[in-house]
Amino acid sequence: MTFTKPVLISGGGIASLLLASTLQRSNIPFIVFERDASPIFRAQGYRLRLSNEGLNAIEKALSPEKWQKFWDTCGKTGGVGLVNIDPITGKPLDSVSDNNPGDNKPATKPPPEMLASRDGKVVGISRGDMRKVFLEGIEDSVRWGHHVRSYELTPDGVRAVFADGSKSEEGCMLVGGEGIYSYVAKQLSGDKLKVYDLGSRGIHGQAPSTAFKGLGEGVFLLIDEKTVPSGKIFLITNVRSGDKDDPNVIFGWTMVGSPGVIQPPNNNYTLVGKPAADIAKSLTKNWHPRFKPLFDNMVESETAFWKITCSSPDGVPEWPNNPRVTVIGDAVHSMTPAGGIGANTAVRDSELLGRLLAEAGEFKEGITEAYEKEMRIYASEAVKTSFGQAHVMFGTSSELNTVIEPRDV
Numbered sequence: 009m010t011f012t013k014p015v016l017i018s019g020g021g022i023a024s025l026l027l028a029s030t031l032q033r034s035n036i037p038f039i040v041f042e043r044d045a046s047p048i049f050r051a052q053g054y055r056l057r058l059s060n061e062g063l064n065a066i067e068k069a070l071s072p073e074k075w076q077k078f079w080d081t082c083g084k085t086g087g088v089g090l091v092n093i094d095p096i097t098g099k100p101l102d103s104v105s106d107n108n109p110g111d112n113k114p115a116t117k118p119p120p121e122m123l124a125s126r127d128g129k130v131v132g133i134s135r136g137d138m139r140k141v142f143l144e145g146i147e148d149s150v151r152w153g154h155h156v157r158s159y160e161l162t163p164d165g166v167r168a169v170f171a172d173g174s175k176s177e178e179g180c181m182l183v184g185g186e187g188i189y190s191y192v193a194k195q196l197s198g199d200k201l202k203v204y205d206l207g208s209r210g211i212h213g214q215a216p217s218t219a220f221k222g223l224g225e226g227v228f229l230l231i232d233e234k235t236v237p238s239g240k241i242f243l244i245t246n247v248r249s250g251d252k253d254d255p256n257v258i259f260g261w262t263m264v265g266s267p268g269v270i271q272p273p274n275n276n277y278t279l280v281g282k283p284a285a286d287i288a289k290s291l292t293k294n295w296h297p298r299f300k301p302l303f304d305n306m307v308e309s310e311t312a313f314w315k316i317t318c319s320s321p322d323g324v325p326e327w328p329n330n331p332r333v334t335v336i337g338d339a340v341h342s343m344t345p346a347g348g349i350g351a352n353t354a355v356r357d358s359e360l361l362g363r364l365l366a367e368a369g370e371f372k373e374g375i376t377e378a379y380e381k382e383m384r385i386y387a388s389e390a391v392k393t394s395f396g397q398a399h400v401m402f403g404t405s406s407e408l409n410t411v412i413e414p415r416d417v
Contacts, residue, residue: 010370014039016168016179018156019186022135023337023354025142027183030069030362032146040146041168041176043155043186055246055260057132057227058082060125062352065359078141084129085246086225095230095243098296130227130246134260156184157191159333166332180371181332183361188317189414190339197327201319201335203342203412206404207267208316210345211288217247217257219301225249230299232292239266241291242402245302261302262345263288264316266403272313284311316404317412318344321395323388334376336361341387344404346397353390357383 015031017024020042031038058066067075092101125131143150155171159182168176184192193201225247232241245261263270270291273283285308292303319342336357343350361379368375398404 011036011180013037013165013178013180013371015365016166016176016182017041018168018182018184018192019190019337019339020044020139020150020152021185021187021337022138022142022351023358024183024185025139025146026066026069026355026358027185027336027362028146028149029071029074029142030358031365032149033069033071034362034366036365038149039176039179040150041154041156041170042150042152043171045153055083055132055134055262056138056351057130057246057348058125059348059352062355063125063131065352065355069355069359069362074141074144077144078133078138081137081141082131082133083246083248083251084127084131085227085248086129090229090244091226092229092231095232095241095292095295095299096234098298101231132246156186158195159192161330161332181334181376184333184335184339185337187338188342188412190335191414192333193335193339194414196330196333196335197325200325200327201340203317203319203338204408205410205412206316206318206344206398207410208264208398208402208404209267209270209272210262210264210314210316211270211284212260212262212310212312212314213285213288213302213306214258214260214310215302215306216255217251217259218253218255219305220245220247220259221252222298222301223247225252230295232295235291235294236265236269239269240403241265241269243292258307263291264345264402265291270313277313277315280312281309282311284313315412316344316398316402317342318395318398318404319391320408321392323391324384326384329377329380331373331376334361334379340383341391343391343394344398344402346394346401349390349394353387356386 014037017028017038017040020040024040028038028040066078070078094101156168157171158169160167160169162178165178165180166182167178168182184190188203227246230243235241242264243261245259247259251257270287272279285306288311289303324341337354338350341353360382364375364379399406
């Protein structure tokens with residue numbers, strides 16, 4: 009490879025770190041700038057379900073050794089579809105309305121999904137574990153505590169500009185992968201890349217796997233339409249049979265409330281731990297004993313609030329191409345948790361851009377243009393699907409009014 013200047017990567021999330029791993033495999037120099045002080049600075053969120061497309065992208069991007077470690081870290085759950093359960097009664101939901109048995113009205117539930125991606129298994133991994141595997145071997149190229157606020161072009165490259173006004177060394181290009189609060193995306197697109205607040209709120213939680221024994225193996229969606237008269241509560245989790253008896257293994261669950269159901273104290277989404285855990289316990293206090301251990305035994309310190317956000321379902325907009333700067337992952341196409349599409353699309357970005365750089369052998373004009381042209385096609389379709397599924401499942405707003413702006417904390 010003849011890259012004489014490093015690829016600068018803003019953000020240390022899964023898309024950025026996978027891209028970095030891809031560049032390392034191709035001997036392309038890079039530097040990752042992450043605003044967090046360390047990889048354990050904040051809770052790492054819920055478990056990600058990986059599609060076949062996502063797994064294929066990760067396998068192509070990683071070295072065979074690193075891929076094997078990643079695959080071994082993933083959980084594999086039997087079953088190919090969601091089991092929909094009424095958490096009040098503990099019984100599965102079927103095609104007949106629970107409120108009036110025998111009335112032949114369809115129950116309110118999302119359409120069935122085919123979840124298996126490999127070997128008839130649902131493959132999943134937590135964000136924290138994914139980040140940890142991708143970080144291995146590239147730690148020396150990650151600069152913690154560096155928050156990229158903008159960039160400036162030079163005659164022969166680009167520099168990242170940090171929140172304190174200092175600047176990075178010159179790179180051959182800059183990749184913005186810092187999520188929905190991306191300053192790079194805002195600057196690059198001329199504010200065309202926008203992320204919208206869809207009104208729904210959620211809570212991520214974890215508990216020892218023994219707390220999930222009452223569910224059995226499978227992927228479970230709990231739909232509570234009775235606790236909150238003005239809305240619904242959803243909770244999704246998957247249970248791997250091989251780990252149910254090991255208290256040292258932690259499983260996660262993700263709760264979503266339709267607009268107005270879940271509200272962090274003082275609208276403060278930086279709160280983690282007990283405030284979020286207490287709300288989760290309050291909302292589920294009338295749930296069936298089968299599910300109580302998920303909340304009674306939760307690891308409170310890992311509980312966190314989150315907003316459901318999404319890019320416009322109209323698709324990834326176009327902006328004047330900059331040969332030196334582009335964006336990946338949530339920075340360019342934020343998605344809701346419905347269908348688990350967001351992370352799988354993000355890793356496709358990383359693999360595609362990394363492959364184009366490796367094939368070029370050196371920095372060349374046209375790389376970012378080729379990447380963006382292909383990315384817009386699959387990412388636009390993914391955002392549209394994610395937005396539509398969230399509207400059906402969670403009752404999210406279809407009005408795109410509230411824009412999420414970049415922030416420093």
